[in-house]
Structure formats: C-alpha cells, structure tokens
Amino acid sequence: MRWFWVDRFVEFKSGESATSIKNVSLAEEHLHDHFPGFAVMPGSLILEGLAQTGGILLGEKNNFEHIVILAKVPKIKFHSFACPGDQLRYHAELIESSDEGGRVTCTAHVGERLVAEAEIIFAHLDNMDESMSQSIDQKNFVFSMGLMSILDVDTLSQAVNTDS
Amino acid sequence: MPSEEEILSKVQETLIDALGVDDDEVGPEATLVGDLGAESIDFLDIVFRLEKAFDVKIPRGELFPENLASKDAGFIKDGIVTLEGLDELRAKIPHADIDKLAADPKVENIQDLFTVDMMCKFMVNKLGS
Structure with a gap:
C-alpha cells in the first residue's frame, strides 16, 4: 500500500482552498481489523487525508519549494463515521501562511454529513531553526516521494471524462 | 488602539x-x-x-527570538549569561523582563523571559x- 490518503483533487484555488475526495474501499486491509464486523475508516487516516489536502494546498502556494510537515493539530473533532463505499470529501482553507509554515481549517464530509473538522498547523522544516534543519536531508522528501502524483490523477480524470 | x-x-x-x-x-x-x-x-x-x-x-x-542560548552567540559562559549577553537580550527583546533574568542569569532561565x-x-x- 502507498501512503496516499486522497484519491483526487476536485477543486484547487491556489493559496486559498482545496477540495479532494477519498473513496473508502473494503480492499483496504486495515478496515478488516478496524473493526471486525464494524468497518470504519480510522480517524487518524481521515486526519492524514485532511493533512495531505491542506499540505499540498500550502506547498503549492510556494511552488513546492519548502518541506511541509504536519506540525500540530490544535483541534480535531469527529462527528460521524466513514465506511466502505463512502466517498469522503475533504475541504481545506488556508488561513495563514508565512516563511515558517501555515495553518488550515478543514472539514471532511460524506455527502451532506459532517464527519470531521480540524485545524492543522504545518511547518516548513527547511526553515526551522538550525538544529532541526540540519538533521534532515535537504531533499524535499514530502513532495519528491510521489505525493504529487495525486495531482496527476486530476489531469487523467479530466482527459478520460472529456473523451467519453 | x-x-x-x-x-x-x-x-x-x-x-x-x-x-x-x-x-x-x-x-x-x-x-x-x-x-x-x-x-x-x-x-x-x-x-x-x-x-x-x-x-x-x-x-x-x-x-x-530564536537561538538565544546558542553557543555561537558567545553570550554565555559556564552556563551563565554574560553582561554582554544581557545587553544583547535587552536590545533583541525589549519587551521582556531582562532585569529579572539578570538577577539569576542561568542559561536555563532564558526561557522564562x-x-x-x-x-x-x-x-x-x-x-x-
């Protein structure tokens, strides 16, 4: 399995907001253990999907020049569940951004139903104090490890849907 | 205001x-x-x-301000903030109570500013x- 917790972006307003979708599938191994007889997507992975949506939103604003890492989740509230067959819709709004990082507020919905809402703070690891920035390989491991291919899905989907 | x-x-x-x-x-x-x-x-x-x-x-x-206690700054000797260091802190963070630190200028007290x-x-x- 690969660490993609978003399937596709459906809307992207540079520096402002992004909306993505995640289709929950029974093919995902962990749903058989979480929980036996009650398959629901783990909240931590919903948070990861929100963070990937918000993190790419922040990264794109700076042309993916910074190493964007999830630094802090000041607020997260789960209101409901997402189970196999559901399509989660993640929406993130960029509230603050600076050289050091950024802050997003985000929501996860299945249809009209609110599943989770959160506030996430990202840090630019390459711009943190010396002790931190020296301890990492300067290569941008966040955006160079394939996460960006989520954006290719969008292009692919547009092409496929236009042809048909 | x-x-x-x-x-x-x-x-x-x-x-x-x-x-x-x-x-x-x-x-x-x-x-x-x-x-x-x-x-x-x-x-x-x-x-x-x-x-x-x-x-x-x-x-x-x-x-x-970051890296206040870093070794490179040269304002700390034997775990104590020097007089030059205190002056530097006064200039850098005028909004902090440097006099209080001066009374007990241990490095670990910097964060209490x-x-x-x-x-x-x-x-x-x-x-x-």
Whole structure:
C-alpha cells in the first residue's frame, strides 16, 4: 500500500482552498481489523487525508519549494463515521501562511454529513531553526516521494471524462 | 488602539486556544514554557493566532527570538549569561523582563523571559508604533 490518503483533487484555488475526495474501499486491509464486523475508516487516516489536502494546498502556494510537515493539530473533532463505499470529501482553507509554515481549517464530509473538522498547523522544516534543519536531508522528501502524483490523477480524470 | 486590558484579554484567549490551558493559568506572570507547557511549534501557532486576533504582521523572531542560548552567540559562559549577553537580550527583546533574568542569569532561565506579560508588552509596542 502507498501512503496516499486522497484519491483526487476536485477543486484547487491556489493559496486559498482545496477540495479532494477519498473513496473508502473494503480492499483496504486495515478496515478488516478496524473493526471486525464494524468497518470504519480510522480517524487518524481521515486526519492524514485532511493533512495531505491542506499540505499540498500550502506547498503549492510556494511552488513546492519548502518541506511541509504536519506540525500540530490544535483541534480535531469527529462527528460521524466513514465506511466502505463512502466517498469522503475533504475541504481545506488556508488561513495563514508565512516563511515558517501555515495553518488550515478543514472539514471532511460524506455527502451532506459532517464527519470531521480540524485545524492543522504545518511547518516548513527547511526553515526551522538550525538544529532541526540540519538533521534532515535537504531533499524535499514530502513532495519528491510521489505525493504529487495525486495531482496527476486530476489531469487523467479530466482527459478520460472529456473523451467519453 | 485597544486598551492594555483588552490586549491582555486577547493574548490570554490566544494562549488558551493554542495551548489548551485554562483561563486561570494564564496570569501575566505565567511563563509559556515552564507554566503553560509550550513547545517550539506552539510558538508558530501563537504567532499565527496573534496576527489574526490583532490584524498585524509579526515578522519571524520579533516576538520570540530564536537561538538565544546558542553557543555561537558567545553570550554565555559556564552556563551563565554574560553582561554582554544581557545587553544583547535587552536590545533583541525589549519587551521582556531582562532585569529579572539578570538577577539569576542561568542559561536555563532564558526561557522564562517568555511570559504572558512579555507578550502583552510586545503587542502594546507593536500596536502603538
């Protein structure tokens, strides 16, 4: 399995907001253990999907020049569940951004139903104090490890849907 | 410009939200790291929230200067902040109570400069200028 917790972006307003979708599938191994007889997507992975949506939103604003890492989740509230067959819709709004990082507020919905809402703070690891920035390989491991291919899905989907 | 009471109240609200502390913990003398448990990333969070609450831009390092105790700075000898170091701190963070540090200038006391009152003084200067 690969660490993609978003399937596709459906809307992207540079520096402002992004909306993505995640289709929950029974093919995902962990749903058989979480929980036996009650398959629901783990909240931590919903948070990861929100963070990937918000993190790419922040990264794109700076042309993916910074190493964007999830630094802090000041607020997260789960209101409901997402189970196999559901399509989660993640929406993130960029509230603050600076050289050091950024802050997003985000929501996860299945249809009209609110599943989770959160506030996430990202840090630019390459711009943190010396002790931190020296301890990492300067290569941008966040955006160079394939996460960006989520954006290719969008292009692919547009092409496929236009042809048909 | 808001009154000093209004500034204190907004600063306290900011800390309650950012650090998840109770309102009776954020008295003016409370230290951010020692009393309120702030960690490095929290300072970024706090700055974001202050910018929003007061509608101002706070450049990096202006409110919470970084690397104050770094070896390269040369202001620390045998775990004690030197007189030059104290002068440097006065220049760098005029909103902090350096005299209090001067009374017991151990390196580990540097972090106690970051108090609720220090944040309020910073905001008063910032909004007044």
